[in-house]
Amino acid sequence: MTAQLIDGNALSQQVRAEVAKRAAALTARGLKPGLAVVLVGDNPASQVYVRNKVKACQDAGLHSVLEKYEASMSEAELLARIEALNTDPAIHGILVQLPLPKHIDDHKVIEAIAPEKDVDGFHVASAGALMVGEQGFKACTPYGCMKMLESIGMKNLRGKHAVVIGRSNIVGKPMAMMLLQADATVTVCHSGTADLGAITRQADIVVAAVGKRNVLTADMVKPGAVVIDVGMNRNEEGKLCGDVDFDGVKEVAGWITPVPGGVGPMTITMLLVNTMESAERQLGQLG
Numbered sequence: 001m002t003a004q005l006i007d008g009n010a011l012s013q014q015v016r017a018e019v020a021k022r023a024a025a026l027t028a029r030g031l032k033p034g035l036a037v038v039l040v041g042d043n044p045a046s047q048v049y050v051r052n053k054v055k056a057c058q059d060a061g062l063h064s065v066l067e068k069y070e071a072s073m074s075e076a077e078l079l080a081r082i083e084a085l086n087t088d089p090a091i092h093g094i095l096v097q098l099p100l101p102k103h104i105d106d107h108k109v110i111e112a113i114a115p116e117k118d119v120d121g122f123h124v125a126s127a128g129a130l131m132v133g134e135q136g137f138k139a140c141t142p143y144g145c146m147k148m149l150e151s152i153g154m155k156n157l158r159g160k161h162a163v164v165i166g167r168s169n170i171v172g173k174p175m176a177m178m179l180l181q182a183d184a185t186v187t188v189c190h191s192g193t194a195d196l197g198a199i200t201r202q203a204d205i206v207v208a209a210v211g212k213r214n215v216l217t218a219d220m221v222k223p224g225a226v227v228i229d230v231g232m233n234r235n236e237e238g239k240l241c242g243d244v245d246f247d248g249v250k251e252v253a254g255w256i257t258p259v260p261g262g263v264g265p266m267t268i269t270m271l272l273v274n275t276m277e278s279a280e281r282q283l284g285q286l287g
């Protein structure tokens with residue numbers, strides 16, 4: 001193995017310790033940061049994720065509320081709950097766990113969240129703010145990837161070529177924007193890209209965010225490149241694995257993130273950071 005590991009669990013611990021300090025300072029000033037997590041239906045994977053998020057909040061000294069509803073909940077009922085959370089002074093962040101049951105329109109629900117509480121960074125106002133460099137909330141997964149780059153001394157990416165594989169609204173597109181904001185030269189590849197390997201071989205940084213195993217193999221990586229794996233897939237044995245052929249790529253790359261223990265824990269960490277930030281902004285407004 002030539003690549004060094006970017007350890008998402010270790011970095012998360014560091015960042016969460018900072019969040020805990022800031023949360024304690026805010027709490028001492030009478031404002032405990034609060035996150036509401038809304039879960040509709042009984043998707044077993046969602047149950048686990050949501051529990052992890054609530055636990056991470058508690059560990060960092062944030063207030064958290066878990067609202068669980070039956071899969072049969074109507075869209076109107078859900079919208080009414082969001083409206084109530086929008087005006088609840090104890091809540092600074094609202095996360096509606098996706099996917100939602102089919103009879104509920106995801107987009108409509110996300111747009112109902114007050115942008116100043118959109119700690120997932122999914123609202124069009126958050127996406128727009130990122131695009132034009134205004135204050136908003138950054139989507140947690142790409143934000144966590146940026147933190148991982150920063151942790152290995154790659155904060156300013158001037159002169160670097162970053163290649164993002166995937167163009168989803170929640171990872172690929174905001175990832176490209178954040179890399180651009182850090183001064184990287186950015187290429188976005190996707191299912192319509194002709195010769196993916198020819199492009200990724202030019203990259204100093206590759207972010208794989210497709211949701212398919214072995215999208216990136218050793219022959220597609222420039223020696224010494226940084227490889228960030230956003231994928232969350234299961235192999236034949238049901239084991240969690242990413243989009244990157246880890247065993248092959250680790251022999252070529254300079255740095256690599258594992259799955260599990262990479263981007264996943266950082267996603268939750270940045271949710272805490274955003275919730276903190278939201279509470280701090282509110283205090284700033286109160287003076």
Ligand SMILES: Nc1nc(=O)c2c([nH]1)NC[C@@H]1CN(c3ccc(C(=O)N[C@@H](CCC(=O)O)C(=O)O)cc3)C=[N+]21
Nearest residue numbers: 049095096097098099120240260261262264265267268
């Ligand atoms: N509104 C919304 N916001 C989300 O951020 C959101 C969502 N909906 N729906 C589902 C996905 C998925 N997601 C994960 C976060 C952390 C891990 C994570 O920490 N994974 C661990 C391992 C978990 C395991 O072992 O299963 C790891 O990679 O080490 C995984 C998945 C957030 N999501």
